[in-house]
Amino acid sequence: AQTVTQSQPEMSVQEAETVTLSCTYDTSESDYYLFWYKQPPSRQMILVIRQEAYKQQNATENRFSVNFQKAAKSFSLKISDSQLGDAAMYFCAYRAYTGTASKLTFGTGTRLQVTL
Amino acid sequence: GAGVSQSPSNKVTEKGKDVELRCDPISGHTALYWYRQSLGQGLEFLIYFQGNSAPDKSGLPSDRFSAERTGGSVSTLTIQRTQQEDSAVYLCASSSGADQETQYFGPGTRLLVL
Numbered sequence: 528a529q530t531v532t533q534s535q536p537e538m539s540v541q542e543a544e545t546v547t548l549s550c551t552y553d554t555s556e557s558d559y560y561l562f563w564y565k566q567p568p569s570r571q572m573i574l575v576i577r578q579e580a581y582k583q584q585n586a587t588e589n590r591f592s593v594n595f596q597k598a599a600k601s602f603s604l605k606i607s608d609s610q611l612g613d614a615a616m617y618f619c620a621y622r623a624y625t626g627t628a629s630k631l632t633f634g635t636g637t638r639l640q641v642t643l
Numbered sequence: 644g645a646g647v648s649q650s651p652s653n654k655v656t657e658k659g660k661d662v663e664l665r666c667d668p669i670s671g672h673t674a675l676y677w678y679r680q681s682l683g684q685g686l687e688f689l690i691y692f693q694g695n696s697a698p699d700k701s702g703l704p705s706d707r708f709s710a711e712r713t714g715g716s717v718s719t720l721t722i723q724r725t726q727q728e729d730s731a732v733y734l735c736a737s738s739s740g741a742d743q744e745t746q747y748f749g750p751g752t753r754l755l756v757l
Contacts, residue, residue, distance in 0.1 A: 531685075560744050570732060572686075572748035579744075618685060622744065627693060630676065630702070631736075631746060633685040 529554045531621050533634035540609045541642050547594075548604045548637045550619030558624035561595065561602045562631065566616040575617070578602065580624075606639075614641045645669070647749035649735050655755045656725055664720045664752045668737030675718050676746060677710055680732040689733075692718065725756045 530553045540546035552561070563575040578586045578595050585593050590610075594603045606613055616638050620631040648667045656662050668675050677689040688702040692712040703709070707725075712718040722729055732753050736746040 562745075564748075570734075570751045570753075572734065572736070574745060574747070577745060620686075627674075630688040630691060630699070631678075631686070632688070633678075635685040 529556075529621050529623065529632050531619055531632050531634040533619055533637050535637045536635075537638045537640070539640040539642060540606070540613075542609055542611060544609055545605060545607045546609055546639065548606075548617050548619075548639070550602045550604070550634055552600050552602065552619070552621050554600070554621065554623070556623050560622045560624065561593075562620040562622070563591070563593070563602075563604045564618045564620060564633075565613075566618060566636070567614075572618070576604065609641050611641050611643075614639055647735055647737055647747055649733075649749040649752050651752060652750065653753045653755075655757065657757050658727060659724055661721065661723045662725055662754065664722075664733050664754070666718045666720070666735030666737075666749060668716065668718070668735070669739070669747060672737035672739045672747075673715070674738045674746075675712055676736040676738075677718070677720050678734045678736065679704075680734060680751070682731070686734060689720070722754075725754075727756050730754055730756045 532551045559580045561578045565573045576588045590607045592605045616636045618636045619634040650665045674693045676691040678686040690710050692698045707723045710720045732751040734751045736748045738746045
């Protein structure tokens, strides 16, 4: 079974600084997707960024980028120029490529605090 | 268009009662998922529906949990004879046939069993 591990329960970053959230996963599949979701206090899960395993290029979305190391099964999220609105729980998630809909497997999350 | 909606937003019930949680997916989305988020935990998969195929129920924790999806749209998650350990946030997500990889989530229903 696939597992996702987030080893940092909490992280803190100063406004305008850069922070990296770690995620490792375990799978025997070669094709899959990886995601970072953000969950603010409103509970709404918001997609931050996604990576297809077959793509060597790291995904980037504005201030958010990932460092995808397929061999090491590592998928870290870098947030640049951190803003107060970035404070939230961040979940790393894995989805096998099945050609159709299938479930996400989530890590336990990292709570990010942004300080002035 | 509108996102995924869920109702009620919060639900308080007594142990032993049945509850129904509703999810209205994004219009046109063929896949619908239910997840459970217990306090301080990640999300745990419960069940998903894909078009007219038989649902994947592999994540349901006990036979007290069931779900249905009527007309390929709205879904109801039913918990019978609720227990205190059922207290959690229940999140629904949907995905489209054109972009099966990305799931879009609703705001969740917070269930508290007293």
